[in-house]
Amino acid sequence: MKLYEPKYDDLWFRRQMLEDEETMSYNHHWGGTVSFPRKEWQEWFDHWIVNHDNRRWYRYLQDEDDRFLGEVAYHYDEQRQIWTADVIIYAPLRGQGYGSRGLEMLCEAARQAGIEVLYDDIAIDNPAIGLFRKHGFVEEYRTDEIIMLRKDLGERKGNNEMILETERLKLRHWQSEDAAELYRYASDPRVGTPAGWPAHRNEEESRIVIDKFLSNPTDYAIIWKQTNLPIGAISLKFNSDLASGDEECELGYWLGVPYWGRGIMPEAGREMLRHAFEDLNMKRVWCGYYEGNDKSRRVQEKLHFRYHHTSDEVEVAQLHEKRRGVANLITREQWLEDRRKAEQAITVNIYYTGEGSAAVDFMKEMESSGIAGRIRAEEGNLRYEYFLPSDDPQTVLLIDSWKNQEALDRHHATEMMQQIVLLREKYDLHMRVERYVSAEENSGDEKYARK
Numbered sequence: 001m002k003l004y005e006p007k008y009d010d011l012w013f014r015r016q017m018l019e020d021e022e023t024m025s026y027n028h029h030w031g032g033t034v035s036f037p038r039k040e041w042q043e044w045f046d047h048w049i050v051n052h053d054n055r056r057w058y059r060y061l062q063d064e065d066d067r068f069l070g071e072v073a074y075h076y077d078e079q080r081q082i083w084t085a086d087v088i089i090y091a092p093l094r095g096q097g098y099g100s101r102g103l104e105m106l107c108e109a110a111r112q113a114g115i116e117v118l119y120d121d122i123a124i125d126n127p128a129i130g131l132f133r134k135h136g137f138v139e140e141y142r143t144d145e146i147i148m149l150r151k152d153l154g155e156r157k158g159n160n161e162m163i164l165e166t167e168r169l170k171l172r173h174w175q176s177e178d179a180a181e182l183y184r185y186a187s188d189p190r191v192g193t194p195a196g197w198p199a200h201r202n203e204e205e206s207r208i209v210i211d212k213f214l215s216n217p218t219d220y221a222i223i224w225k226q227t228n229l230p231i232g233a234i235s236l237k238f239n240s241d242l243a244s245g246d247e248e249c250e251l252g253y254w255l256g257v258p259y260w261g262r263g264i265m266p267e268a269g270r271e272m273l274r275h276a277f278e279d280l281n282m283k284r285v286w287c288g289y290y291e292g293n294d295k296s297r298r299v300q301e302k303l304h305f306r307y308h309h310t311s312d313e314v315e316v317a318q319l320h321e322k323r324r325g326v327a328n329l330i331t332r333e334q335w336l337e338d339r340r341k342a343e344q345a346i347t348v349n350i351y352y353t354g355e356g357s358a359a360v361d362f363m364k365e366m367e368s369s370g371i372a373g374r375i376r377a378e379e380g381n382l383r384y385e386y387f388l389p390s391d392d393p394q395t396v397l398l399i400d401s402w403k404n405q406e407a408l409d410r411h412h413a414t415e416m417m418q419q420i421v422l423l424r425e426k427y428d429l430h431m432r433v434e435r436y437v438s439a440e441e442n443s444g445d446e447k448y449a450r451k
Contacts, residue, residue: 019033270303
């Protein structure tokens with residue numbers, strides 16, 4: 001795609017866009033379609049193209065066949081004393097990545113012109129908000145009708161710094177000062193090789209990676225709150241091999257080896273999916289892994305990605321080899337449904353059975369060792385109680401209830417789970433598991449309960 005300064009006779013395309021209801025549907029706050037009769041072309045052309053006074057810049061977007069795709073522009077708003085941006089893609093050509101690439105080219109042109117900050121005020125229900133946010137625009141303020149977005153076109157500064165948070169993590173942009181921590185974990189081949197990139201050789205290489213490859217607005221360092229230091233990376237990629245349209249992206253991630261097995265990556269991934277669907281208005285998020293990378297596969301399963309397809313002979317350019325790749329997908333509708341279910345309380349009934357008094361002895365050691373007490377003290381635990389069925393002395397029933405799936409996932413990632421596994425093996429127990437979620441509506445069963 002390329003930028004093209006239109007000639008006078010090319011203004012038919014601008015008229016076509018401005019008078020097209022679907023193209024201008026996002027402009028309803030300012031009146032929708034705009035009349036642009038030929039008698040007004042000369043005055044507009046002189047103002048924007050001929051006598052721009054370095055305060056107005058306007059270009060068409062063209063594909064490699066010189067087909068017009070849309071327009072990008074910026075101008076200086078004298079009343080508000082700010083530089084404002086404009087991107088319009090002709091409606092029949094939307095969803096193919098033209099808006100994303102056009103906004104990139106617009107920002108670069110403004111940067112080359114010495115503009116430090118670019119703004120755009122967008123109707124609050126305009127899906128294009130996501131397009132601007134994924135390219136580093138952040139909210140300046142909002143009213144009931146519009147959101148004012150801004151982007152610092154120079155070096156990253158505080159106003160452009162978006163920090164996402166979970167209970168244990170912060171997700172923030174990478175900084176050159178993070179090179180030592182990046183090298184600490186990225187130098188381990190167990191991290192990069194399964195994901196398709198070579199281990200970092202030194203701290204300077206890590207610094208170069210930060211400056212050149214981890215500097216996009218949706219590249220985040222995973223910060224462990226206990227140390228306030230990076231322990232991994234997570235990102236949303238646009239125009240990747242899997243994600244090609246304006247309303248879709250690809251989730252990528254890795255985590256330092258010392259932090260494996262703690263539920264950290266699903267925790268970070270849930271927040272990035274929320275960011276993608278709520279903040280960036282994405283409709284689809286892709287995620288993939290190379291066959292054999294079971295850790296990445298399990299993360300995607302916990303994030304409820306759905307299998308989409310498998311590709312043979314995928315080129316792994318950085319390692320000069322080919323692999324078999326699996327592509328998964330989650331849509332906005334699926335994510336909303338998963339999130340609704342995830343907020344339901346969960347009860348797991350576990351029936352422990354063993355020889356003689358093995359199950360009862362297991363229960364007693366769980367209590368005497370303090371493990372059961374520590375589980376009850378975990379955030380999100382609603383109930384952790386043992387019961388002895390009157391008709392089966394070799395069985396113990398555990399009723400284990402949690403506030404939601406996230407709380408249960410955090411529990412499963414604790415070191416206590418390994419202690420429980422060892423105790424189960426010690427007493428040679430067999431298990432039968434039942435899982436229940438809270439009813440969404442009043443079932444009416446309570447009318448049969450005596451109060």
